[in-house]
Amino acid sequence: MVYAVTTTNETLIELLRGMKRIRLVEEGIADRYPQGKMRCPMHLSIGQEAAAIGVGLALKPSDLAVSSHRAHAHYLSKGGNLKAMLAEIYGKATGCSSGRGGSMHLVDNKIGFMGSTAIVGNSIPIGVGLALSLQLERSQAVSAVFCGDGSLEEGVFYESANFAAVRKLPVLFVCENNLYSVYSHLRVRQPQGRKIHKMVEAIGVATLLVNGNDPKAVYDAALAALKYIRDGRGPFFLELTTYRWREHCGPNYDNNIGYRTEEEFQKWMQKDPIPYFEKKLFTEHILDKLALKQMEDQIHAEIQEAFDFAESSPFPKPEHSLMGLFADKADLNA
Numbered sequence: 001m002v003y004a005v006t007t008t009n010e011t012l013i014e015l016l017r018g019m020k021r022i023r024l025v026e027e028g029i030a031d032r033y034p035q036g037k038m039r040c041p042m043h044l045s046i047g048q049e050a051a052a053i054g055v056g057l058a059l060k061p062s063d064l065a066v067s068s069h070r071a072h073a074h075y076l077s078k079g080g081n082l083k084a085m086l087a088e089i090y091g092k093a094t095g096c097s098s099g100r101g102g103s104m105h106l107v108d109n110k111i112g113f114m115g116s117t118a119i120v121g122n123s124i125p126i127g128v129g130l131a132l133s134l135q136l137e138r139s140q141a142v143s144a145v146f147c148g149d150g151s152l153e154e155g156v157f158y159e160s161a162n163f164a165a166v167r168k169l170p171v172l173f174v175c176e177n178n179l180y181s182v183y184s185h186l187r188v189r190q191p192q193g194r195k196i197h198k199m200v201e202a203i204g205v206a207t208l209l210v211n212g213n214d215p216k217a218v219y220d221a222a223l224a225a226l227k228y229i230r231d232g233r234g235p236f237f238l239e240l241t242t243y244r245w246r247e248h249c250g251p252n253y254d255n256n257i258g259y260r261t262e263e264e265f266q267k268w269m270q271k272d273p274i275p276y277f278e279k280k281l282f283t284e285h286i287l288d289k290l291a292l293k294q295m296e297d298q299i300h301a302e303i304q305e306a307f308d309f310a311e312s313s314p315f316p317k318p319e320h321s322l323m324g325l326f327a328d329k330a331d332l333n334a
């Protein structure tokens with residue numbers, strides 16, 4: 001497929017850069033995790049990078065986003081600060097959540113990343129509430145809700161999606177369907193043949209099913225969905241098919257424990273979004289070997305600097321441990 005002329009080469013290169021950056025950051029985390037300095041559970045998105053960056057690049061800085069336990073890729077794709085994210089994972093005061101949240105609780109108001117939480121489905125009504133406030137303010141911004149296929153088994157999704165549909169709220173649901181909720185495949189969680197996006201469509205939300213390992217397909221779909229939402233037509237749901245490579249929680253591979261077959265895993269490894277897209281850009285003469293090398297060198301240098309920053313940053317002071325727990329009057333008036 002030759003890419004639509006409406007997408008600039010710069011955007012295509014940014015999609016590749018974004019995927020590589022997420023992959024290398026998370027591989028860096030996985031390599032260092034056994035050192036025991038990152039004292040929080042770690043859910044990696046390796047394999048799922050295209051879904052995050054395709055949506056992240058389509059969003060505007062003024063748009064808002066919330067996410068789940070697997071949030072690094074979403075935070076970075078929304079424009080998050082890598083140093084602040086790694087410092088947060090190391091529990092440092094310079095972290096985006098001041099070192100109080102760790103990997104699963106990334107918050108950064110400056111970039112409209114309003115929070116990620118570990119309770120499955122928990123951030124969905126928050127994202128819908130944000131969309132309600134945007135609508136009341138007559139803002140053109142959209143609230144993006146990143147969630148997994150498992151969160152579609154939480155009742156709160158249906159209440160939230162129904163409310164968003166009734167009120168035509170500016171919310172983009174982004175469901176990364178990686179087939180699994182921890183060790184349970186969709187086939188043991190849903191009746192055979194049921195499609196997630198079809199369930200959501202039945203509520204009255206517009207939907208699209210997209211190859212979540214093709215960053216350009218995701219980007220195009222996200223742009224179309226965002227236009228639909230900004231035109232005031234109501235919420236949109238993207239189901240992005242993809243696959244998690246590492247264990248549900250942690251830095252290792254866990255194919256040996258038997259919940260998924262090596263054959264299935266290998267099939268998805270063949271669909272790795274990064275070499276696929278790299279080859280496309282070479283074939284289309286959008287990128288050459290030298291530019292790729294420069295891109296990779298720059299990403300490696302940025303990552304090393306960010307790890308150094310995180311490691312050398314101070315821990316939060318014990319006397320600050322009660323700060324930020326309650327909104328005080330000054331905060332409310334701000």
Ligand SMILES: Cc1ncc(C[n+]2csc(CCOP(=O)(O)OP(=O)(O)O)c2C)c(N)n1
Binds near residue numbers: 147151178180
């Ligand atoms: C309400 C709730 N139930 C169960 C859990 C345990 N849990 C943590 S992650 C997870 C799987 C979620 O699957 P999915 O939404 O598909 O996200 P993925 O891990 O695949 O990215 C579960 C069941 C939880 N954190 N919260």
Ligand SMILES: [Mg+2]
Binds near residue numbers: 150176179180182
């Ligand atoms: Mg899942």
